[in-house]
Amino acid sequence: MRPYSHLLVQLREAGLRPTRQRLALAKLLFEGDDRHVTAEALHAEAQSHNVRVSLATVYNTLHQFTDVGLLREIAVDSSRSYFDTNTSEHHHFYFEKSGRLEDIAGDQIEIGRLPAAPTGTKLKSVDVVLRLQE
Amino acid sequence: MRPYSHLLVQLREAGLRPTRQRLALAKLLFEGDDRHVTAEALHAEAQSHNVRVSLATVYNTLHQFTDVGLLREIAVDSSRSYFDTNTSEHHHFYFEKSGRLEDIAGDQIEIGRLPAAPTGTKLKSVDVVLRLQE
DNA sequence: GTGATTGCAAATCTTTTGCACTAAA
DNA sequence: TTTAGTGCAAAAGATTTGCAATCAC
Numbered sequence: 001m002r003p004y005s006h007l008l009v010q011l012r013e014a015g016l017r018p019t020r021q022r023l024a025l026a027k028l029l030f031e032g033d034d035r036h037v038t039a040e041a042l043h044a045e046a047q048s049h050n051v052r053v054s055l056a057t058v059y060n061t062l063h064q065f066t067d068v069g070l071l072r073e074i075a076v077d078s079s080r081s082y083f084d085t086n087t088s089e090h091h092h093f094y095f096e097k098s099g100r101l102e103d104i105a106g107d108q109i110e111i112g113r114l115p116a117a118p119t120g121t122k123l124k125s126v127d128v129v130l131r132l133q134e
Numbered sequence: 135m136r137p138y139s140h141l142l143v144q145l146r147e148a149g150l151r152p153t154r155q156r157l158a159l160a161k162l163l164f165e166g167d168d169r170h171v172t173a174e175a176l177h178a179e180a181q182s183h184n185v186r187v188s189l190a191t192v193y194n195t196l197h198q199f200t201d202v203g204l205l206r207e208i209a210v211d212s213s214r215s216y217f218d219t220n221t222s223e224h225h226h227f228y229f230e231k232s233g234r235l236e237d238i239a240g241d242q243i244e245i246g247r248l249p250a251a252p253t254g255t256k257l258k259s260v261d262v263v264l265r266l267q268e
Numbered sequence: 269g270t271g272a273t274t275g276c277a278a279a280t281c282t283t284t285t286g287c288a289c290t291a292a293a
Numbered sequence: 294t295t296t297a298g299t300g301c302a303a304a305a306g307a308t309t310t311g312c313a314a315t316c317a318c
Binding site for chain 4: 016021022052053054055056057060078
Binding site: 073075076077078079080081093095096102104108109110111112113114115117118120121122123124125126127128129130131132133134 | 212215229230238242244248252257261
């Protein structure tokens, strides 16, 4: 039995070499429930699982995964980047005090009407954030 | 005739001493059309108008104005903070390549249904960002 | 006067980069 | 081999902070 073969395939298909670091980070990110991570947090998690990865590689990997569509980057706080393992259409609660993000299923928010994208531009995404005070 | 008396009053009412720097920045921000600024951009604008203000004071002032409700902070890019002089309910187009923001009137986007705020939290705002590719 | 505000420079925090080393194909 | 990927340390960029000097009241 080959462990993590699906992750291996997933990386290969995305055109990324399945290196030890990428596989380990993919395992942390994609096994289990959907999650929201910062680079710093994922790096700490890797350390605590005895995965040796540099912070620079964590940053590189998060961006590469985002580029190939395995992750989605969420802008809710101008001081840190969050990455979401759920790439389907959905929205977010943002707990301002704790900095935590929580998914809102796409069908939980109905958007009735949208303005057209300005000429010469293409609508890339509709991001809805419900900011919460705790 | 006292110039900028309305700005002066506005600051006083907010509990902020109308210092030379705050008045000058308020003039740049609130006279004329609604606008979106970064600290860096406002600082540069002040310089070019021969207003001597330090960048640190621009940051302080933007945050103080935000705290008293004269500005609204917009999170669209994890690397810089934008401040919006339009504090009424509305949304934004974000031109990813150029980093420009454009207002969308509140009534241009209809949100039909929203999930309830989780127990123990209060909904502070509903932020909708339409990301555009140029 | 006295307490708030400012400016400067240093510090901090997140993220990126250059480059020699290592590993995957 | 050959080329992509990694780690490190340094650099970069945005923002904050400490503190003495200055200003508003």
